[in-house]
Amino acid sequence: MPASGADALKPSAFLPVCTATCLLVGASSLFFVFTCPWLAATICPAVPPCCAILFLFVLANFTMATFMDAGVLPVASEDEDKDDGFRAPLYKNVDIKGVQVRMKWCASCHFYRPPRCSHCSVCDHCVEDFDHHCPWVNNCIGRRNYRYFFLFLLSLTFHMMAVFTFGLIYVLHHMDDLWKLHFTVTVVVISISGLFLLPVLGLTGFHLYLVSRGRTTNEQVTGKFQGGVNPFTQGCCSNMEYLVCSPISPKYMARPCKKKVVHVQPPFLRPELDQQMPVKVGDNGLHTLAVENKRPSAGAVELSDIKQMKSPPPLPPKPDRGLLKSHADDVGHHSKSVIPVSIPTVPQLRPVLEAISRGSSPIPPEQLLKASEQQGNIKGPDLCSGFRESPVRGIHQGGVSIQPPLQPNTVYSSLPLNSRSLTLKHSCRYGSKSQLPAMQSDGWGSSPPAGIITSSTLLANQSSSSNDGPSFDNFINPADPQLMSQRGVNFHSHFMMLGTDGSVQCPPPHSYSPVFMGITRQSPQPRDSSPSLKGLTSRDPSPSLQGFIQREPSPGFQGLITRDLKSQSIASRDVPPPGVSVRDMSSQSLRDSLRDLVSQDSTLPKSAAARYDNFSKTIMASINERRELEERERMLRLQTRPPAHYCADAGIYDIPSKRSLAPDNVRPPGSRGPTPPAYGSREFLMSTGILGYGMRTSPLSNSSTLSLTHASKTSSSPLQNCSSSSLQNKGRSSSPAYCPSERQTASSTSTLPRLTTANSSAPPYTSYATAKRSSLPFPSEGKESVTLGALK
Amino acid sequence: MATEFHNLQELRRSASLANKVFIQRDYSEGTACRFQTKFPSELESRIERTLFEDTVKTLNTFYAEAEKIGGQSYLEGCLACATAYLIFLCMETRYEKVLKKIAKYIQEQNEKIYAPRGLLITDPIERGMRVIEVSIYEDRGSSGSSSGSSSVSVSTAR
Numbered sequence: 001m002p003a004s005g006a007d008a009l010k011p012s013a014f015l016p017v018c019t020a021t022c023l024l025v026g027a028s029s030l031f032f033v034f035t036c037p038w039l040a041a042t043i044c045p046a047v048p049p050c051c052a053i054l055f056l057f058v059l060a061n062f063t064m065a066t067f068m069d070a071g072v073l074p075v076a077s078e079d080e081d082k083d084d085g086f087r088a089p090l091y092k093n094v095d096i097k098g099v100q101v102r103m104k105w106c107a108s109c110h111f112y113r114p115p116r117c118s119h120c121s122v123c124d125h126c127v128e129d130f131d132h133h134c135p136w137v138n139n140c141i142g143r144r145n146y147r148y149f150f151l152f153l154l155s156l157t158f159h160m161m162a163v164f165t166f167g168l169i170y171v172l173h174h175m176d177d178l179w180k181l182h183f184t185v186t187v188v189v190i191s192i193s194g195l196f197l198l199p200v201l202g203l204t205g206f207h208l209y210l211v212s213r214g215r216t217t218n219e220q221v222t223g224k225f226q227g228g229v230n231p232f233t234q235g236c237c238s239n240m241e242y243l244v245c246s247p248i249s250p251k252y253m254a255r256p257c258k259k260k261v262v263h264v265q266p267p268f269l270r271p272e273l274d275q276q277m278p279v280k281v282g283d284n285g286l287h288t289l290a291v292e293n294k295r296p297s298a299g300a301v302e303l304s305d306i307k308q309m310k311s312p313p314p315l316p317p318k319p320d321r322g323l324l325k326s327h328a329d330d331v332g333h334h335s336k337s338v339i340p341v342s343i344p345t346v347p348q349l350r351p352v353l354e355a356i357s358r359g360s361s362p363i364p365p366e367q368l369l370k371a372s373e374q375q376g377n378i379k380g381p382d383l384c385s386g387f388r389e390s391p392v393r394g395i396h397q398g399g400v401s402i403q404p405p406l407q408p409n410t411v412y413s414s415l416p417l418n419s420r421s422l423t424l425k426h427s428c429r430y431g432s433k434s435q436l437p438a439m440q441s442d443g444w445g446s447s448p449p450a451g452i453i454t455s456s457t458l459l460a461n462q463s464s465s466s467n468d469g470p471s472f473d474n475f476i477n478p479a480d481p482q483l484m485s486q487r488g489v490n491f492h493s494h495f496m497m498l499g500t501d502g503s504v505q506c507p508p509p510h511s512y513s514p515v516f517m518g519i520t521r522q523s524p525q526p527r528d529s530s531p532s533l534k535g536l537t538s539r540d541p542s543p544s545l546q547g548f549i550q551r552e553p554s555p556g557f558q559g560l561i562t563r564d565l566k567s568q569s570i571a572s573r574d575v576p577p578p579g580v581s582v583r584d585m586s587s588q589s590l591r592d593s594l595r596d597l598v599s600q601d602s603t604l605p606k607s608a609a610a611r612y613d614n615f616s617k618t619i620m621a622s623i624n625e626r627r628e629l630e631e632r633e634r635m636l637r638l639q640t641r642p643p644a645h646y647c648a649d650a651g652i653y654d655i656p657s658k659r660s661l662a663p664d665n666v667r668p669p670g671s672r673g674p675t676p677p678a679y680g681s682r683e684f685l686m687s688t689g690i691l692g693y694g695m696r697t698s699p700l701s702n703s704s705t706l707s708l709t710h711a712s713k714t715s716s717s718p719l720q721n722c723s724s725s726s727l728q729n730k731g732r733s734s735s736p737a738y739c740p741s742e743r744q745t746a747s748s749t750s751t752l753p754r755l756t757t758a759n760s761s762a763p764p765y766t767s768y769a770t771a772k773r774s775s776l777p778f779p780s781e782g783k784e785s786v787t788l789g790a791l792k
Numbered sequence: 793m794a795t796e797f798h799n800l801q802e803l804r805r806s807a808s809l810a811n812k813v814f815i816q817r818d819y820s821e822g823t824a825c826r827f828q829t830k831f832p833s834e835l836e837s838r839i840e841r842t843l844f845e846d847t848v849k850t851l852n853t854f855y856a857e858a859e860k861i862g863g864q865s866y867l868e869g870c871l872a873c874a875t876a877y878l879i880f881l882c883m884e885t886r887y888e889k890v891l892k893k894i895a896k897y898i899q900e901q902n903e904k905i906y907a908p909r910g911l912l913i914t915d916p917i918e919r920g921m922r923v924i925e926v927s928i929y930e931d932r933g934s935s936g937s938s939s940g941s942s943s944v945s946v947s948t949a950r
Contacts, residue, residue: 056876057873057876059876060876060877063877064877073920073922074918074919074920076919076922077919079812079925080812080814080919080923080925094819094820095819095820096819096820096821096822096823097820097821097822101819111922114817114819114823114922115819115823116823128920129823147869148877151873231822232822232823241861242861244866244869245861245865245866245869246859246861246865247858247859247860247861247865247868247885247886247887248868248885248887249859249887250885250887250888250891250917252917252920252921255917255918258895260899262899262902262903262907262912263907264807264907264910264911264912264929265805265806265807265907266805266806266807266910266929266931266932267805267931268807268838268908268909268910268929268931269908269909269910270837270838270909271836271837271838271839271840271841271909
């Protein structure tokens with residue numbers, strides 16, 4: 001009896017097990033001694049051997065059930081639970097096959113109990129797949145020994161039935177020898193077996209039922225899955241198969257320790273950040289990121305910055321490299337990190353992001369400009385040098401963002417927008433952008449109506465954090481590839497689109513959709529930056545962009561776009577000719593942001609202005625055309641969009657490229673896009689009003705634009721929006737998330753997002769946990785019906 | 793304890809445990825042993841994402857192999873039943889065999905990849921298969937040559 005708890009070692013705890021043992025062994029022994037000889041002689045000589053084998057089986061299983069470690073989980077070390085300190089929520093939700101399961105914090109063992117794990121008060125330890133504490137074996141029945149316990153019950157039932165039956169036969173045949181010893185003993189034996197047969201039979205039947213349903217005793221008696229869906233069952237047959245054939249899991253306690261020493265000695269290698277981000281080689285003193293990263297672990301600034309930024313996974317650098325290289329060649333310098341350089345670093349944007357997360361009014365562009373100015377002090381001639389810091393970070397950011405857009409989409413919903421907007425701001429401010437990449441409005445702003453874009457898209461546009469690298473790409477498409485190549489600028493709305501030779505490639509119309517559609521939930525960490533970025537953008541239908549568009553050669557915009565596109569070498573002094581066709585500048589938010597930014601910036605370098613003036617008429621025409629289209633869309637949405645029907649799907653980063661949203665204009669404003677995020681996922685719960693849990697429409701494209709609307713509309717923290725939007729993008733309507741992002745996030749959902757749909761009627765299954773890490777501005781008002789359904 | 797000297801005046805650099813990152817379990821597919829492959833932000837500046845993800849994915853593969861219900865596990869169960877579970881006294885279960893492989897793999901990863909980067913991975917089995925513990929070490933700088941420096945030696949198995 002491997003009981004370490006005090007209760008299990010009490011003398012009284014041994015009473016039942018001793019009784020059971022005595023009864024079992026004693027009765028069976030008596031049966032074999034007194035009854036079996038006659039049975040062998042009279043009925044069949046095989047009867048005693050079979051009974052003996054059965055009895056041995058019973059004993060073996062009894063011994064295993066009694067002495068085998070049930071799957072005791074060792075107590076967590078202090079290091080592990082120090083994060084989950086006093087602020088730790090009591091429950092942590094996890095999504096298992098679409099069903100929300102609660103993990104409770106075990107105060108004794110200092111960890112969140114895994115699903116199906118429970119703490120045995122008798123033994124005072126947590127047991128994996130805890131079934132119950134059996135007093136008859138004085139041991140917990142859990143994952144490792146449930147099979148033996150079940151087989152013990154089964155075999156004991158058969159054994160008792162056999163003993164009872166054969167004893168009865170003996171008694172009936174010896175009715176005339178009532179007072180013989182054998183007779184008396186047999187009567188006693190069948191009395192005992194008959195007396196305990198019924199309870200044992202009942203218990204066996206009960207466990208047969210549990211196995212068929214895939215439940216544990218603990219779950220059955222607590223009614224966990226009474227009315228809902230049990231995520232742990234695999235079907236009756238599979239459950240039986242798992243019971244009998246599954247490998248025996250190892251024990252966790254008292255493992256044989258094999259000391260293997262691994263020496264950890266500095267100097268430590270550092271990751272090659274240039275592999276993750278474009279290598280930036282400035283010819284005017286700009287630090288190359290690769291160089292900096294190779295420094296020993298003395299703490300490169302870039303590294304620290306990187307840490308601060310907590311950027312999303314880096315983007316694949318290859319296309320970017322190609323782009324940058326070719327671009328460099330074109331512009332006379334090779335800087336691989338075009339966009340990143342121009343992007344204000346996250347630290348700069350932090351106040352803005354925080355403002356956004358708080359839902360407060362965004363930081364005026366002036367402040368942001370100041371922040372960015374302080375950061376890099378990048379101005380026209382000093383563009384290269386000024387970006388010394390920011391490029392480094394930017395490079396990192398850019399590099400980080402240089403990854404398949406699919407990856408960071410989920411979390412950084414607002415980031416792309418933010419980065420983009422920030423990029424725009426930067427370029428507008430410093431204006432030395434060589435190129436003005438065509439704003440791929442379909443990436444972000446184009447598809448959603450202007451009104452929709454507002455904050456979310458603006459954020460996206462404004463955020464220039466490198467985290468949003470891919471977002472930039474999504475947004476910024478060279479309006480005119482031909483034009484782009486003309487200017488020698490390699491614009492790639494999408495990193496994937498970048499040709500290896502750097503030539504501008506027009507991304508396919510739907511190039512961005514996967515980015516947004518395939519968003520998975522990610523840790524909320526990267527979202528931290530987005531709120532501030534969001535705050536940067538005004539939520540009202542920013543007229544800035546519009547005004548900017550209207551404003552003819554606005555150097556600021558040109559420069560802004562240029563940077564934003566990332567396809568330009570920010571560090572390049574040579575401002576490339578304004579070949580960037582701001583194709584999608586019609587996106588309202590973008591326009592607004594641009595206008596805001598541009599209007600604020602009066603110190604654009606002259607070169608930028610000159611460049612802007614050189615915009616081809618074609619570009620401007622397309623810009624205007626797009627702008628008008630966006631305006632129309634925006635008006636339409638503003639009129640028809642129901643307030644409560646926000647797509648639950650990812651707001652910000654769900655914004656697909658306009659091209660990807662084919663039926664954009666025909667979609668009802670209130671239609672929901674992809675299904676809400678996975679239940680139980682933290683992001684899901686944290687999705688705020690932006691991602692209303694209205695009806696879900698399967699077509700992702702539908703929701704994508706609407707998600708933009710929602711995201712932009714609500715001033716809730718983009719943090720939650722991003723997370724939830726990514727979840728919501730999954731397109732599931734009723735069942736909990738199939739969101740693979742579950743795997744990504746710790747999925748500690750604390751509160752449910754504010755649900756604006758009528759579905760939020762079910763009691764929040766997951767809202768009991770206090771927000772440990774999240775500070776949702778919108779406490780869950782209701783529960784997503786889907787979530788409820790999932791729970792059931 | 794290894795002291796590294798490059799020259800007579802070599803400063804002994806030592807590492808100290810700075811932080812621990814815990815990779816949690818991924819329960820999205822049930823209670824099967826699987827760890828999240830999400831790259832923790834604390835390691836962003838310490839190790840390449842791909843390396844880390846490869847490690848976790850390989851571990852997940854190992855665990856999936858260990859918990860696979862198939863012919864081998866069935867035979868193992870039958871044999872155990874037939875011998876009244878006495879076979880467990882002499883034979884190692886399949887899971888244990890895979891655990892040994894995992895321990896070896898982690899040891900190898902630590903030696904080749906993580907230790908040079910100032911990281912150490914702890915076998916999840918030591919934590920009850922709940923988390924993968926990644927210890928982050930920082931360069932404490934160099935200590936005086938006279939003092940005995942020590943590199944951090946961590947036993948990977950307890």
